[in-house]
Amino acid sequence: MVKNDDSTWTLSKVSELEHLMLSRLPDSADPTGCEEAVDRLYPSPIAPDAEIDGDKSFTLENDWKEFIEPDLRSDFRDSLKVVADDLGKSSMTKEGDLNQYEFIIPTAHANHWCSALNQARIVIHHRYDLPSEDGLLDMDPNPEKWMATLQSEIYGMLMEFLIKKVLWV
Amino acid sequence: MRNLGSNVEVETPPSPEVDVLNEVTKPWQVMILNDPVNLMSFVTLILRRIFGYSEERAVELMLKVHYEGSAVVWTGEREKAELYVQQLQSHQLYAVMEPVD
Numbered sequence: 001m002v003k004n005d006d007s008t009w010t011l012s013k014v015s016e017l018e019h020l021m022l023s024r025l026p027d028s029a030d031p032t033g034c035e036e037a038v039d040r041l042y043p044s045p046i047a048p049d050a051e052i053d054g055d056k057s058f059t060l061e062n063d064w065k066e067f068i069e070p071d072l073r074s075d076f077r078d079s080l081k082v083v084a085d086d087l088g089k090s091s092m093t094k095e096g097d098l099n100q101y102e103f104i105i106p107t108a109h110a111n112h113w114c115s116a117l118n119q120a121r122i123v124i125h126h127r128y129d130l131p132s133e134d135g136l137l138d139m140d141p142n143p144e145k146w147m148a149t150l151q152s153e154i155y156g157m158l159m160e161f162l163i164k165k166v167l168w169v
Numbered sequence: 170m171r172n173l174g175s176n177v178e179v180e181t182p183p184s185p186e187v188d189v190l191n192e193v194t195k196p197w198q199v200m201i202l203n204d205p206v207n208l209m210s211f212v213t214l215i216l217r218r219i220f221g222y223s224e225e226r227a228v229e230l231m232l233k234v235h236y237e238g239s240a241v242v243w244t245g246e247r248e249k250a251e252l253y254v255q256q257l258q259s260h261q262l263y264a265v266m267e268p269v270d
Contacts, residue, residue, distance in 0.1 A: 001255055012235055024239060040204075040263070041195050042258075043258065043263060043265065044265065044266075045251065045254045045255075045264075045265055045269065046257075046265060046266065047200055047202075047265040047266060047267035048202075048265070049265075049267075050265075050267030050268065051268070051270065052267065068258075071259075072258060072259055073254075075259050084185050114211065115260070115261070118206075118207065118211065118260070118261045119261060120247070121206050122204075122261060125205065125206045128253055131205075132205035152206075156208060159208060159211065159259075160208060160210060163208070163210045163214050164210060167214060168214065169217075
């Protein structure tokens with residue numbers, strides 16, 4: 001990934017597999033049908049062990065659902081839309097027999113990319129019931145889970161790069 | 170406590186106004202709970218960005234979340250705590266709040 005002069009970054013030499021994983025990003029971030037992912041993306045604002053009486057807890061949680069959660073949903077959707085648009089502008093080149101792809105990420109979109117990548121990682125983790133990092137080696141030899149792990153790892157690497165090279169101040 | 174005579178003391182129930190005042194002034198703490206997905210660098214970045222913490226402080230809190238399962242990242246009035254929880258959740262951090270005992 002290289003920085004261009006005009007406040008954009010180019011992600012080049014993206015393989016067919018990486019391109020496939022990246023093109024799945026907006027869909028992968030959709031938590032529909034995975035209750036655990038929805039609960040994790042939109043958690044209650046109250047700590048699980050909080051000593052707070054039932055009525056107050058109920059009111060705060062209801063207010064949160066009514067006034068805050070729609071904003072969160074809208075922010076998350078906006079980021080996915082920005083990233084989907086950026087992904088739609090990818091270009092392909094031939095390197096011998098292999099297809100390679102190139103993406104332009106505007107610096108101003110880096111936060112949206114991090115949000116989208118993180119949303120997708122959270123949804124993938126819950127949808128495929130992936131173990132934490134420590135348990136990866138003991139994971140069932142399930143091709144779907146391994147593919148989901150690979151997808152999440154690719155997103156994590158790109159996110160790490162954006163954090164360290166683009167967003168870190 | 171109110172003194173009603175030479176040696177008789179009766180506990181006075183707090184007035185509703187005092188209850189309301191306590192409710193408003195009682196501090197709340199904002200916590201981040203551990204999550205197997207969020208990257209350590211991302212949690213650190215967001216803590217620095219939202220609270221203006223130094224890199225050292227943000228890393229210290231992030232490691233506390235990672236190794237101890239949670240960390241109190243801010244304490245203060247309830248309205249501000251709600252705002253911080255919202256900001257942290259908008260970055261998909263597992264943020265919650267609770268009143269301080």
